[in-house]
Amino acid sequence: MNNKNKKRCVYHFILFAVVACSLLIAASGCEDAAAQKFSPGDRIQQLKEEKRQLQSQIEQTRVENEQLKKQVQFLSELPADVRLENIYNLKKIKLTRFTGLFDKDKSGQYDKLIVYIQPIDEDEDIVKAAGIVDVQLWDLSKPNGQAMLGQWSVEPDQLKELWFATLVTTNYRLTFDITDKIDEFDEPLTVKVTFTDYLSGRVFKQQRVIKPR
Numbered sequence: 001m002n003n004k005n006k007k008r009c010v011y012h013f014i015l016f017a018v019v020a021c022s023l024l025i026a027a028s029g030c031e032d033a034a035a036q037k038f039s040p041g042d043r044i045q046q047l048k049e050e051k052r053q054l055q056s057q058i059e060q061t062r063v064e065n066e067q068l069k070k071q072v073q074f075l076s077e078l079p080a081d082v083r084l085e086n087i088y089n090l091k092k093i094k095l096t097r098f099t100g101l102f103d104k105d106k107s108g109q110y111d112k113l114i115v116y117i118q119p120i121d122e123d124e125d126i127v128k129a130a131g132i133v134d135v136q137l138w139d140l141s142k143p144n145g146q147a148m149l150g151q152w153s154v155e156p157d158q159l160k161e162l163w164f165a166t167l168v169t170t171n172y173r174l175t176f177d178i179t180d181k182i183d184e185f186d187e188p189l190t191v192k193v194t195f196t197d198y199l200s201g202r203v204f205k206q207q208r209v210i211k212p213r
Contacts (some may be wrong), residue, residue, distance in 0.1 A: 008172070012053070021043075061173070064169075065148045070156065070198060082188050088119075088127040088199070089122045089200075090119055090121055090127065090197045090199070091121055091124075092120050092204055093115070093117055093119050093120065093121055093124045093193065093195045093204045093206050094118040094120055094206065095116065095117060095118075095191065095193060095206050095207070096116040096118060096169065096171060098116045099114065099115050099191055099208050100113075100114065100179065100210045101113055101114075101189070102114055110178065110181075110182055110185050111176065111178060111179045112176065113135075113150070113175070113176045113178045113181075114173060114174070115135055115174040115175075115176070115193065116164075116172070116174075117171055117193060118172075119131075119172075120206075126171065127151055128160070128163055130159070130160065130193075130196075130197070130198045130199065131156060131159065131197045131198045131199075132154065132155055132156060132159070132196045133150045133154040133159060133174065133193060133195050133196075134152070134193070135141070135151070135174065135192070135193050136150070136191070136192040136193075137150040137153045137176075137181065137190075137191055138190040138191075139143065139187060140190055141188075149178070149182060149189070150176065150178060152174075152176050156198060159172060159174075186212055188209050188210065188212070190207055190209050190210075191207060191208050191210060192207040193207065
């Protein structure tokens with residue numbers, strides 16, 4: 001073998017060795033990355049997250065079942081000659097402009113949240129719809145975990161006692177104590193309401209921003 005061919009063989013051998021080493025290093029790196037990606041600690045966290053999601057789904061199913069039971073009870077108590085389509089067909093809910101914080105005891109500090117809710121049917125009429133109401137008060141300027149200032153739930157038997165009519169308007173008037181919820185009211189807050197209609201089982205959501213006066 002002449003020198004030219006020897007040099008060519010040496011060059012190809014070196015090239016092959018370099019490529020082989022590169023592949024081995026890459027494979028080792030992939031194994032390390034895979035091992036790092038699926039480390040025992042990460043796997044435990046993944047299992048915990050899956051467990052949390054399953055628990056959340058179970059709780060949601062439980063709440064929905066409770067609501068359905070109450071809906072069936074409500075419907076079973078209706079007179080036999082009542083046709084459901086003649087009662088109402090709820091289309092939406094509205095939070096009126098009177099919704100806000102109030103200083104009811106004149107102490108100089110806001111101590112009550114009053115929420116005015118109007119259930120509205122397909123004819124745009126305000127109706128005394130039966131249902132469950134969930135209310136949340138938020139300060140969206142605060143970080144996650146601190147933004148929700150308060151949460152309340154009103155059951156149907158409580159709600160029916162809160163129907164409020166005046167010469168001007170008709171609505172549900174819900175009052176909540178916020179004495180220990182708010183120190184200062186100098187930033188806009190958000191009221192979020194979820195209304196579950198027991199007649200249809202439909203869920204209606206609405207929110208309103210309330211500003212300091």
